[in-house]
Amino acid sequence: MRRTALATLTLAAALLGTQPATADTESGWEPAPSSPWDVAAGVRCDFPVHGEPVVDEVVRRVLSTHPDGSERRVAYKGDLVIRVTNTETGVAHDADASGSAVVEYRPDGSQLWAVRGPVLVGVGEGQGTLPRGLYIVDGVYTMDISATGYKAVHLVRGTTDDLCARID
Incomplete structure (x- = not known):
């Protein structure tokens, strides 16, 4: 979700009226803005969906790297609210993903x-491990994403909120 060029994302955040987080170079934290996205009907929900950050104060810090210098472990934190919209009806929900x-x-x-x-x-x-959809998963959990994109969510304690149902 957050792997595109930082300059492009910062510009997108400015155009959307969100303020990207500022870098704290002494501690190693740097902005990690989210981009707007669209998914076609049937991919996640039965209808097409648009998502865009309305609050994006997410920062990241590289904790370790692989021998080739690529990122191995990265910490993320900060406020993130994404407006998820059913583009057929215009019904929207602001989802806290902080x-x-x-x-x-x-x-x-x-x-x-x-x-x-x-x-x-x-x-x-x-x-x-969750059915097709868009969710806010909240609590304490792990998510193992395979190289093919399969997402195994293992809740220690928490809840799932079906965003497709909220904007249907």
Whole structure:
């Protein structure tokens, strides 16, 4: 979700009226803005969906790297509210995705997320332990994302909020 060029994302945040987080170079935290996104009908919900950050104060800090210098473990934190809109009807919901996470990026392209608090999770048909949809998963949990994109969410304690149902 947050792997595109920083300059482009900062510009997008400015155009959307959100203020990206500022860098704290002494502590190693840097802005990690989110981009607007669109998914077609049937991919996550039965209808097309648009998402865009309305509050984006997310920062990230690289905790460790692989021998080749690529990121291995990265911490994320900060306020994030995403407006999720059914583009057929215009019905929208502002979803709080302000959780914190440590993400391990593996050499094969898979990821392991250790999360506390709410995070937006999109799941394709047959691509996760949750049914196809868009969710705010809140609590203490891990999410193992395979190299093929399969998302296994393991709640220690928490809830899931079906955003497709909220904007249907």
